[in-house]
Amino acid sequence: MESEELRNVGLKVTTPRLKILGLLENAKSKHMTAETIYRQLSESGEVIGLATVYRALAQFEAAGLITRHQFEGGQTVFELERGPHHDHIVCVRCGRVEEFYDKVIEDRQREIAEKLGFTLSDHALTLYGECSGGTCTAKNG
Amino acid sequence: MESEELRNVGLKVTTPRLKILGLLENAKSKHMTAETIYRQLSESGEVIGLATVYRALAQFEAAGLITRHQFEGGQTVFELERGPHHDHIVCVRCGRVEEFYDKVIEDRQREIAEKLGFTLSDHALTLYGECSGGTCTAKNG
DNA sequence: TCTCACTTGAGATTCATTCTCACCAACCAG
DNA sequence: CTGGTTGGTGAGAATGAATCTCAAGTGAGA
Numbered sequence: 001m002e003s004e005e006l007r008n009v010g011l012k013v014t015t016p017r018l019k020i021l022g023l024l025e026n027a028k029s030k031h032m033t034a035e036t037i038y039r040q041l042s043e044s045g046e047v048i049g050l051a052t053v054y055r056a057l058a059q060f061e062a063a064g065l066i067t068r069h070q071f072e073g074g075q076t077v078f079e080l081e082r083g084p085h086h087d088h089i090v091c092v093r094c095g096r097v098e099e100f101y102d103k104v105i106e107d108r109q110r111e112i113a114e115k116l117g118f119t120l121s122d123h124a125l126t127l128y129g130e131c132s133g134g135t136c137t138a139k140n141g
Numbered sequence: 142m143e144s145e146e147l148r149n150v151g152l153k154v155t156t157p158r159l160k161i162l163g164l165l166e167n168a169k170s171k172h173m174t175a176e177t178i179y180r181q182l183s184e185s186g187e188v189i190g191l192a193t194v195y196r197a198l199a200q201f202e203a204a205g206l207i208t209r210h211q212f213e214g215g216q217t218v219f220e221l222e223r224g225p226h227h228d229h230i231v232c233v234r235c236g237r238v239e240e241f242y243d244k245v246i247e248d249r250q251r252e253i254a255e256k257l258g259f260t261l262s263d264h265a266l267t268l269y270g271e272c273s274g275g276t277c278t279a280k281n282g
Numbered sequence: 283t284c285t286c287a288c289t290t291g292a293g294a295t296t297c298a299t300t301c302t303c304a305c306c307a308a309c310c311a312g
Numbered sequence: 313c314t315g316g317t318t319g320g321t322g323a324g325a326a327t328g329a330a331t332c333t334c335a336a337g338t339g340a341g342a
Contacts, residue, residue: 118270129259
């Protein structure tokens with residue numbers, strides 16, 4: 001139950017928050033912008049202000065329910081915090097986002113940070129390229 | 142001579158471009174925002190519009206003279222393209238930026254992109270952590 | 283020096299995000 | 313179940329980074 005999730009992180013259970021969380025859990029595309037969420041909610045008849053979407057997303061992020069990714073080109077997407085860590089590859093033409101995980105890279109990162117005298121707390125790895133074939137035509141995926 | 146660099150990449154040699162390029166070459170901090178560049182030029186008495194700064198930086202980037210990096214927090218910094226490719230590790234406490242290059246990671250990235258059906262055009266890898274010892278105290282380095 | 287295409291500066295504009303504020307709804311007490 | 317308090321909400325204004333517009337300016341070849 002989504003209300004549980006909200007209560008667990010100390011957020012009051014409200015209709016907008018439930019709708020937004022529900023959308024994130026059921027959306028076909030895992031990575032959504034605030035605008036996309038707002039538009040999809042509007043289309044399903046919900047009257048939820050854009051400001052509320054941004055507010056809720058910020059709170060969810062602070063609570064660790066979702067993660068924010070800032071890709072180049074000003075595209076900021078949110079993703080439900082589920083499953084293991086992964087990085088992203090973004091198509092610069094159609095905006096499609098794929099996920100990947102590579103142990104070699106992960107390990108190297110830690111080694112590099114250590115060698116430079118840093119205690120690694122986080123990292124952002126995003127690859128940019130063009131995806132091939134018919135998948136890359138639409139405006140989004 | 143900076144005018145050479147401009148001519149070589151097919152840009153007309155103008156005062157604003159020379160000033161901006163010169164600032165990038167002499168600045169104490171390698172990574173600068175457009176705003177910072179604009180402010181520093183203004184402070185040294187140059188009358189250069191912010192729009193011109195953005196335009197010039199975009200042109201320099203297109204010409205390969207400089208590189209654009211988008212770190213967390215939406216801060217976009219520019220850096221003179223000198224020496225080989227490298228990625229960054231940023232101290233989340235003091236803001237210090239170190240550079241590194243790792244062939245293993247570079248190679249893996251290309252392999253991953255290929256495996257996923259992407260033609261890699263670029264990548265952004267930034268590590269975040271805390272740098273150790275006395276180096277990490279000031280507000281910047 | 284003259285000319286013209288390319289540049290520039292100031293301000294308007296855009297776009298994503300955040301803020302403001304009057305109104306409203308969730309939750310606890312009764 | 314109901315009313316009060318407190319925090320949440322929506323609409324639109326405000327912000328800030330970046331881009332565009334356009335009249336005026338300037339580099340560089342003739």
